[in-house]
Amino acid sequence: MTLTTVSLVVYAAALLKLFGLLARDELWLRLLLLASTVLYQVYYLIVADAPLWDAFVTNAILGAVNLMMILIVISERTTVGMTKDAMQMFRSFDMLTPGQFRRLLKAGSVETAGGWMRLTNEGEALDRLYFVMSGPIFIGKGDTAAEIAGKMFVGEIAYLKGTPASATVDLGEGSQFVAWDHERLRKLEARWPALRVAMVAQFNTDLMGKVAESMPMNAAKS
Numbered sequence: 581m582t583l584t585t586v587s588l589v590v591y592a593a594a595l596l597k598l599f600g601l602l603a604r605d606e607l608w609l610r611l612l613l614l615a616s617t618v619l620y621q622v623y624y625l626i627v628a629d630a631p632l633w634d635a636f637v638t639n640a641i642l643g644a645v646n647l648m649m650i651l652i653v654i655s656e657r658t659t660v661g662m663t664k665d666a667m668q669m670f671r672s673f674d675m676l677t678p679g680q681f682r683r684l685l686k687a688g689s690v691e692t693a694g695g696w697m698r699l700t701n702e703g704e705a706l707d708r709l710y711f712v713m714s715g716p717i718f719i720g721k722g723d724t725a726a727e728i729a730g731k732m733f734v735g736e737i738a739y740l741k742g743t744p745a746s747a748t749v750d751l752g753e754g755s756q757f758v759a760w761d762h763e764r765l766r767k768l769e770a771r772w773p774a775l776r777v778a779m780v781a782q783f784n785t786d787l788m789g790k791v792a793e794s795m796p797m798n799a800a801k802s
Contacts, residue, residue, distance in 0.1 A: 593619035617643040675782040688760040693751045700745035709760045710734040716752040736783045
């Protein structure tokens with residue numbers, strides 16, 4: 581290999597690294613840095629009579645770490661590997677990234693009501709947050725009652741403000757829901773602050789959906 585070719589390899593590697601450092605998107609940054617690493621590896625193998633093994637090995641380790649992070653970033657942004665049920669539920673969490681949703685789902689428990697099941701009692705403290713995937717859901721507050729099909733949070737205001745439930749919520753037999761323990765969810769949000777921001781946005785979207793369906797406001801704020 582001529583000196584000119586060797587020089588081109590080095591310059592191309594440096595240029596890719598430069599473009600990577602200029603990239604604002606983390607995935608593009610890492611992909612360009614990985615491409616730069618590959619070219620530098622070629623350089624370390626051909627620059628001298630014998631390969632520069634020390635540089636090659638250390639650069640290979642850095643490249644492997646970068647590749648692992650690329651896979652993590654891709655996992656955060658795609659739904660690859662999600663089950664059919666998880667995919668269906670994810671469609672209701674449009675404020676969350678796939679990675680955030682995976683962490684949230686892992687922290688909760690998916691349950692099915694074996695019969696008539698009460699989730700909240702008006703005026704009583706709550707220690708769980710719920711997302712009902714399928715109904716029927718029966719909501720009562722004072723003399724007001726409503727029945728809806730499903731796909732809504734229950735207890736989100738109580739979770740955010742630490743207040744008692746403002747409505748009584750019951751589920752009919754066969755209703756499916758996800759439940760999260762308050763303390764476990766708060767620890768998860770403390771570890772991933774962006775998740776809390778996304779969850780608040782999701783709560784707001786859920787509330788707007790309830791209003792759009794003309795559900796009584798007081799019942800919506802259980």
